[in-house]
Amino acid sequence: MRDVLPWGEPVPVAGTMGEPQPRGRFGEYGGRYAPESLVEACREVDEAFREAWADPGFRGALARLLAVHAGRPTPLTPAWRLSGELGVQLYLKREDLTHTGSHKINNVLGQALLATRMGRRRLIAETGAGQHGVATATAAALLGLEATVFMGERDIERQALNVFRMRMLGAEVVPVTTGSRTLKDATSEAMRHWVGATGDSHYCLGSVVGPDPYPWMVREFQRVIGDEARGQCAAELRTGVPDHVVACVGGGSNAAGTFAGFADTSARFVGVEAEGGAGAARGRLGVLHGCRSLFLQDDDGQITEAHSIAAGLDYPGVGPEHAHLRDLGRARYVTVTDDEAVRAAVRLARTEGIVPALESAHALAWIIRAVAGGELPAGSTVLMTLSGRGDKDISTLKELV
Amino acid sequence: MTNPTLTAGAVERHLRARRDTGRGLLMPFVTGGITPGWTDYLRAFAAAGADAIEVGLPFSDPTLDGVTIQEANDTALARGASTRRILADLAELPDLGVPLVASTYYNLVLHDGPEAFCAALRHAGVTGLIVPDLPVHEAGELTDVAAAAGIELVLLASPATPQPRLEEISRRSRGFVYAVSLMGTTGERATLAASAAELTRRIRGGTDRPVLLGFGISTPDQAREAGRHADGVVVGAAVMRRVLDGAGPDDLRAFLATLRQALDQECDRPR
Numbered sequence: 145m146r147d148v149l150p151w152g153e154p155v156p157v158a159g160t161m162g163e164p165q166p167r168g169r170f171g172e173y174g175g176r177y178a179p180e181s182l183v184e185a186c187r188e189v190d191e192a193f194r195e196a197w198a199d200p201g202f203r204g205a206l207a208r209l210l211a212v213h214a215g216r217p218t219p220l221t222p223a224w225r226l227s228g229e230l231g232v233q234l235y236l237k238r239e240d241l242t243h244t245g246s247h248k249i250n251n252v253l254g255q256a257l258l259a260t261r262m263g264r265r266r267l268i269a270e271t272g273a274g275q276h277g278v279a280t281a282t283a284a285a286l287l288g289l290e291a292t293v294f295m296g297e298r299d300i301e302r303q304a305l306n307v308f309r310m311r312m313l314g315a316e317v318v319p320v321t322t323g324s325r326t327l328k329d330a331t332s333e334a335m336r337h338w339v340g341a342t343g344d345s346h347y348c349l350g351s352v353v354g355p356d357p358y359p360w361m362v363r364e365f366q367r368v369i370g371d372e373a374r375g376q377c378a379a380e381l382r383t384g385v386p387d388h389v390v391a392c393v394g395g396g397s398n399a400a401g402t403f404a405g406f407a408d409t410s411a412r413f414v415g416v417e418a419e420g421g422a423g424a425a426r427g428r429l430g431v432l433h434g435c436r437s438l439f440l441q442d443d444d445g446q447i448t449e450a451h452s453i454a455a456g457l458d459y460p461g462v463g464p465e466h467a468h469l470r471d472l473g474r475a476r477y478v479t480v481t482d483d484e485a486v487r488a489a490v491r492l493a494r495t496e497g498i499v500p501a502l503e504s505a506h507a508l509a510w511i512i513r514a515v516a517g518g519e520l521p522a523g524s525t526v527l528m529t530l531s532g533r534g535d536k537d538i539s540t541l542k543e544l545v
Numbered sequence: 546m547t548n549p550t551l552t553a554g555a556v557e558r559h560l561r562a563r564r565d566t567g568r569g570l571l572m573p574f575v576t577g578g579i580t581p582g583w584t585d586y587l588r589a590f591a592a593a594g595a596d597a598i599e600v601g602l603p604f605s606d607p608t609l610d611g612v613t614i615q616e617a618n619d620t621a622l623a624r625g626a627s628t629r630r631i632l633a634d635l636a637e638l639p640d641l642g643v644p645l646v647a648s649t650y651y652n653l654v655l656h657d658g659p660e661a662f663c664a665a666l667r668h669a670g671v672t673g674l675i676v677p678d679l680p681v682h683e684a685g686e687l688t689d690v691a692a693a694a695g696i697e698l699v700l701l702a703s704p705a706t707p708q709p710r711l712e713e714i715s716r717r718s719r720g721f722v723y724a725v726s727l728m729g730t731t732g733e734r735a736t737l738a739a740s741a742a743e744l745t746r747r748i749r750g751g752t753d754r755p756v757l758l759g760f761g762i763s764t765p766d767q768a769r770e771a772g773r774h775a776d777g778v779v780v781g782a783a784v785m786r787r788v789l790d791g792a793g794p795d796d797l798r799a800f801l802a803t804l805r806q807a808l809d810q811e812c813d814r815p816r
């Protein structure tokens with residue numbers, strides 16, 4: 145095995161979440177399994193991202209956008225009352241307080257700025273619940289780009305408010321009527337559309353999935369969550385670093401960004417998946433949407449539909465870096481049910497005055513269960529990324545609570 | 546330099562031999578398991594003068610296919626089609642005298658592993674394989690396994706492929722080089738894309754391996770024009786739209802005969 149990457153840097157130590165190995169590999173996962181027509185476009189994104197990420201001017205411009213437009217840094221909130229009830233010290237990294245209400249904006253501002261640097265005039269995106277679509281529409285409006293958002297017909301029915309938000313922001317929302325008419329089909333359709341639009345459009349993929357360099361690039365744009373939290377924990381916690389770092393995982397972007405800030409520490413990582421969308425916990429090796437990772441499949445190798453009350457966790461796979469962290473034992477992946485997530489959302493609302501997104505409520509549900517089962521010993525310090533706010537889920541919660 | 550006709554596999558030898566008689570090559574496509582008696586389409590294709598036949602193994606998420614092939618995938622899967630059943634159907638077919646080339650997405654190849662997948666293809670009488678989401682730089686894992694099983698792994702080239710990479714694709718492709726005529730998904734188009742001629746010219750500059758143009762070739766006129774640039778054509782969506790609309794094997798035989806005739810006329814023209 146070579147000890148130097150083609151661009152001259154040492155091969156990162158496994159599990160420390162550095163640059164992916166040559167050819168965009170995270171262990172055996174990742175890669176660029178794109179149709180030949182998209183390979184050159186992926187290479188251009190990769191080259192542009194490498195240049196931009198090494199350019200203090202780009203970093204500075206992004207940091208400024210994140211500060212003045214997205215409202216960063218987000219606070220680290222000690223969950224006082226809930227910590228008292230659980231007997232652990234729980235800290236919440238408040239991505240719900242960003243502009244547009246979820247961590248998605250971190251990645252989107254990065255990619256939109258990259259797109260302008262590459263001379264692209266339009267962003268293409270897929271969206272499930274609509275959070276990434278709204279963030280993309282927002283960034284496009286801010287930077288004077290056009291936006292085309294692909295969304296499954298079923299999700300359009302379930303998330304009418306976000307569809308209106310995107311249109312109000314000037315984005316075109318294209319209904320996807322094929323397959324299961326949800327996120328995985330919207331992603332396929334966005335990729336198909338990109339094949340015919342590589343000249344003037346940037347595919348603004350919303351999670352740590354897809355062909356290289358997306359899993360790496362999206363994690364790097366999301367690592368602001370982990371980097372900020374690392375500094376905040378150093379200032380707040382007696383131990384400096386939490387014992388456990390917990391985040392929900394659909395494709396896994398908020399978890400990857402959070403973990404990245406603590407990769408060189410002794411903190412234990414836990415990724416919490418939806419029972420019906422457990423790519424990392426129950427998927428098997430496959431290739432979908434340009435990357436090799438773990439996917440839910442039937443006995444014939446067909447990708448199966450994910451089901452979760454949280455639309456953002458409704459993806460039948462997981463990002464390749466998570467699959468790798470799982471294999472290394474650096475992170476563990478667990479699942480919680482819809483019911484547990486809803487109960488956790490209500491509990492956070494009533495103890496801390498915060499209504500979380502149902503996605504984020506999955507992370508909390510596992511913490512509550514792990515405390516009860518003794519997996520999280522009394523007195524542990526736990527950092528949880530609260531990836532988004534619950535406004536989008538109010539109508540769902542209204543039916544259940 | 547090795548004589549390519551000596552090292553070539555069955556698909557390439559067959560296509561070279563046909564091409565060398567001055568014939569424009571025709572490779573129609575059918576989605577496996579699309580109807581109960583779907584292999585009758587293969588017999589009709591062979592009777593209509595196909596030089597190779599592409600059999601799609603349906604996948605739930607065909608990211609490079611347009612609406613027609615997507616619908617064909619969904620229809621076949623809803624009927625209970627699977628790689629195993631399709632290959633079992635093919636194994637029962639008598640030799641049609643033309644090579645069978647499977648096409649599918651890489652997830653289905655990985656599902657049982659490349660060795661088992663290629664062995665199953667070979668057992669069913671398939672000698673070529675097209676995997677649109679397996680570009681040349683990721684193909685290493687499958688190349689040798691396929692070759693050892695007697696399966697020729699066909700690589701795709703696109704109008705966006707830079708020249709050095711195009712040469713690598715031409716060198717490593719087996720059977721033929723699949724030239725994707727345009728920057729888009731599969732599906733019928735009104736005219737042959739302008740990018741088709743340029744791409745074919747670039748590929749042919751570096752190899753004498755057969756070059757077939759695919760994507761968007763739906764009419765005799767387009768086939769005739771494509772035949773002027775490439776060694777032949779792949780016709781998928783135009784076939785499958787007719788099948789989805791209820792056309793039977795005889796209808797498809799008549800349709801393909803018009804393409805056959807167009808390609809033959811083109812080749813009879815003085816050059």
